[in-house]
Amino acid sequence: MAKLKIVTTPFQADGYPLEREALAGLDVEIVEAPAEESAFLAAAQDADAIYAKGLKITRRIIDGLTKCRVITLGSVGVDSVDIAAATERNIPVTNIPDTFIEEVADHTMTLLLASWRRLPESERLVRDKRWGEGRRFLYQFPRLRGLTLGFISFGRIPRAVSRRAAPFGLRMMAYDPFIEEFAVLDYGVEPAPLNDVLEQSDFICMHAPGxxxxxxxxxxxxxxRMKKTAIFINTGRGQTVDEAALIEALQQGKIAGAALDVLEKEPPGDNNPLLSMDNVILTAHVASASSRFDPARKRRVGQELALVLKGKWPMSCVNPAALEKSGLARWQPISILRGPNS
Structure with a gap:
C-alpha cells in the first residue's frame, strides 16, 4: 500500500507527535509546504489529506487536488477554506468545534462582568491615586441581577455562557433562526426576534459563525436599536461586525461600551480608535486559550485525519453534502455544525 501523504504549512517544528498519536498504524508522511498558493498547490496536488493552517485553501488549490480525501482544520472557524469548492469536489472539511467551549464561555463571562463593573476604569482610579472616587463612580450603575443578556446565535458556546450567567440572576434572550425554540427554552433562555433582543438587552453577546x-x-x-446603556460583547468572529459602525456607536454614545476578543483586522492598526477608548475592553483573540487547548486541538486533528484515511466518516464535518458522495463509511452519528460557534 502506498504511503499516505498529508500536506500542511510549516507552522510547527516538533514533528507532529500529538497529531501522529491517532495516525499510528498508518503509513503516513506529513509534508510541509510554503504558505503561498502556487507553491502549496505544487506540493499538495497528490496529497491524500490537507491539514489546513496558516494559508487560505482557495478554490484554485482545491480544484488542483487530484486525490484529496479530507481538509482538516485545527480551529473552530472554517473561513480559511472555500467550503463550496470542497463540497463540489466531495471533499469533507472538518473542524474542532467542541475542544474549547468552556474556555470561550469563561472568557465571555469574564468580559461581561469586567465591563459591567467598569473594571479598567476602577483600577485606573486606584493607580491614579483617586481612591475616593471609585465608589461614587459605580453609584451610577445598577446591580447585575435582573438585567437582560441577549445572545445573537445560540450554539454550543452561548449555551455554555447561559449556564454561567443564570446564577447571576440575568434574564436571557436569544436570536437564532436555525435552532428550534425548545432547544433554547431548555437553557432558561427566551427565543426572540433579533430586534427584540437588541432593544431589550443590557448586554449583547455576539456568537454568530464566520x-x-x-x-x-x-x-x-x-x-x-440597542439601549444607550448596553454593552456589546464579541468572542466569536470579528468579521460578523461592521467595526466602523461599532466605533461610531461608541463615539456617539449610542451604546455604553464594548468588550471584544476579536476584531475585523487582527492585530489592529495603530490608528484604530478602539485602542484609545476608555469604554472598551480588548483582548487579543485569546478566548480559547488554556493549557489544554493546543494539545487537545492537535490530537483532534490527528483523530479526524486518521478516521478519513481509514475510510470512515470524521467526527465533525461542516459540509455534510460532501460526505454522502465521499465513499467513506458512516460509523457514528456525525456532528454537523454550521460554523465557529455552533
Whole structure:
C-alpha cells in the first residue's frame, strides 16, 4: 500500500507527535509546504489529506487536488477554506468545534462582568491615586441581577455562557433562526426576534459563525436599536461586525461600551480608535486559550485525519453534502455544525 501523504504549512517544528498519536498504524508522511498558493498547490496536488493552517485553501488549490480525501482544520472557524469548492469536489472539511467551549464561555463571562463593573476604569482610579472616587463612580450603575443578556446565535458556546450567567440572576434572550425554540427554552433562555433582543438587552453577546452570510451582520441600524446603556460583547468572529459602525456607536454614545476578543483586522492598526477608548475592553483573540487547548486541538486533528484515511466518516464535518458522495463509511452519528460557534 502506498504511503499516505498529508500536506500542511510549516507552522510547527516538533514533528507532529500529538497529531501522529491517532495516525499510528498508518503509513503516513506529513509534508510541509510554503504558505503561498502556487507553491502549496505544487506540493499538495497528490496529497491524500490537507491539514489546513496558516494559508487560505482557495478554490484554485482545491480544484488542483487530484486525490484529496479530507481538509482538516485545527480551529473552530472554517473561513480559511472555500467550503463550496470542497463540497463540489466531495471533499469533507472538518473542524474542532467542541475542544474549547468552556474556555470561550469563561472568557465571555469574564468580559461581561469586567465591563459591567467598569473594571479598567476602577483600577485606573486606584493607580491614579483617586481612591475616593471609585465608589461614587459605580453609584451610577445598577446591580447585575435582573438585567437582560441577549445572545445573537445560540450554539454550543452561548449555551455554555447561559449556564454561567443564570446564577447571576440575568434574564436571557436569544436570536437564532436555525435552532428550534425548545432547544433554547431548555437553557432558561427566551427565543426572540433579533430586534427584540437588541432593544431589550443590557448586554449583547455576539456568537454568530464566520460565514459569508454573517459577514458584517451587525451594522449601524442594529447598534441604533440597542439601549444607550448596553454593552456589546464579541468572542466569536470579528468579521460578523461592521467595526466602523461599532466605533461610531461608541463615539456617539449610542451604546455604553464594548468588550471584544476579536476584531475585523487582527492585530489592529495603530490608528484604530478602539485602542484609545476608555469604554472598551480588548483582548487579543485569546478566548480559547488554556493549557489544554493546543494539545487537545492537535490530537483532534490527528483523530479526524486518521478516521478519513481509514475510510470512515470524521467526527465533525461542516459540509455534510460532501460526505454522502465521499465513499467513506458512516460509523457514528456525525456532528454537523454550521460554523465557529455552533
Amino acid at each position: 460565514t459569508p452570510e454573517s459577514d458584517r451582520m451587525m451594522r449601524a441600524e442594529h447598534f441604533a
